Amino acid sequence: MSAADLVASIGWTLVHFLWQGALIGCATAVLLTVLRNARPESRYLVACSGLLLCLAWPATELALRLLGGSGTGGDALVLFAAGLVAASPVDQGWAALLADQLSWIVGTWAVCALAMSLRMVAGLVWIGRAAAQEGIDPAWQARVERMAAQFGIDRAVRLRIVESLGSPVTAGWWRPVVLVPAALVSGMPAHLLEALLAHELAHIKRHDYLVNLGQNLVETLFFYHPAVWWISGRIRVEREQIADDFAARQLGEPRRLALALSELEKLQFSTHHLAQAANGGDLMSRIKRLVRPDTQALNWKAAIPVLGLAAMSAAVFAHAAPAAKSAEPDRAAVANFNSCERPHYPAESLAQKHTGTVTLGFLVATDGSVKDTKITKSSGHRPLDESARTALAKCTFKPATTKGQPVEAWTAVQYVWTLE
Known part of the structure; x- marks a missing residue:
């Protein structure tokens, strides 16, 4: 395959993901709305499946284009991973227009994806240096080890005290580390800090760091699609709720964790995107949920964008279906x-x-x-x-x-x- 075919294959895959991502986002939003009063584990699974599909669908299409030996994107059919065939919403007129811009599309995408990759690498380097160089508190390290044993974590968990940090964060999978702000160690009551550490240990127990790295990969590849960022944001919200529930069960005191989150809210903090933090999601909603769990009523105003996206997706497929039948030109070359x-x-x-x-x-x-x-x-x-x-x-x-x-x-x- 020539370089031009490779560029065309990548370019058309990126273009097609505009409507593919919209469909995935719509389906994910509908399912999350239906499951609004279910356990956060169910919503987390739906959101993770949606984000995985955001990677699998275009990856499958790209593989088929490369195996087919042709990078052309005006094809009427796009083979879906499960064997389904869906008509492409890009008609011949748009195909001709976009075909001339594919090199610019792929070039711009590559530069932006590289910049985001470097940002991700910089975050990993920062975490690695913080874990290797920051202070160690033997008393708190011993307490974390006892808590980890109670949580059933069979790996050694390191604790590091960091000056330039406002909220506890967790990083690493094989050698996990919990970074704790020095201000919390010196200014927060021990029983409340212990509750925040229980939340961080819940992330380690569930291997959330690996999922978070996967999220960063999809966000880097498809940074241009709002659906990817929305689904990934929902994953983080549900993950924090799951970690809250896990920590509350281990502590036996949901209100203690709620009070710890309330104290944390008073601090100025920054979130490191490559790690799980106790400040993920909306702190006030998490506090309210821990103190007074309640069912969520269906918010029709919030559903309007979802309904609009569904209508747009239906229109896209309605437009695409006849295109597949009329793919043959009136007059041949x-x-x-x-x-x-x-x-x-x-x-x-x-x-x-x-x-x-x-x-x-x-x-x-x-x-x-x-x-x-x-x-x-x-x-x-x-x-x-x-x-x-x-x-x-x-x-x-x-x-x-x-x-x-x-x-x-x-x-x-x-x-x-x-x-x-």
Whole structure:
């Protein structure tokens, strides 16, 4: 595959994810609304599944494009991972317009994704240095080890006291570390700080750090889609509620954790995106939930954007369905034979007296040039196939038309190689 095909494959995958992500976001929002009074574990699973689908769907499409050997994006069908076939909402008019901008789209995406990757690496480096260099409190370290044993955590958990931090954060999977602000150690009552540490240990017990890294990966790749950020935000909200519930059960005192969160709210703090922190989500709503759990009524005003997104998605598919049926142009492409050269018989094929018939598929662009070629049936001899492909690429055509407008269209031709 050529570099141009690779760029086109990536570009069309990014473009198609605009509507794919909208559908995933809509479905996730509906399910989360239905499960608004369920356990946070259920909502967490739905949100994680939605974000995973945001990665799996475009990854599958990209793999199919690369395996197909063609980066063209005006195709009417996009194969879904489960084997479902859905029509693409990008019609020929938009396809022609976007095709000219794919290199800019991919280039801009690559620069932004690289910048976000560097930001993520910088966060990991900061956490690593903090874990290696900051202070150690033997008394609190011993208390954390006892709590970890009570929580059933079989890995050693390190505790580090950090000056330039406003809220406890947890990082690491194999060698987890809890970073605690020095202001909390010196200014918060021990029983309340212990409640915050219980919350952090809940993250370690559930291996939340690995999920959070996965979130950062999807956010880096698809930073341009609001649905990705919304779903990822919901994952963090539900994860904090799960950790609150776990810590409250271990402590046996939900109100103690609520009071600790209330004290934490009074501090000025910053959130490190690559770690789980006790200040994740809305602190006031978490405090209220711990003190006085209540059912949530359906907020129809909040559902209006979801309904609007559902209507838009339905309109997209309604537009896409006929496009698949009308993919054949009204008039096929016609060759300008004066521009075509007779294929050159390769010398090595003449010497070995090779003959055969090669069938070529080729894509005629709206300007009449041959945009792409593929061998659909080989002659059995590679030199003959490539010679035919080279000759065809030099031809010009009168492009196919749909309702009088030129469109890209695939057609086929056969070259018969014989020796006279």
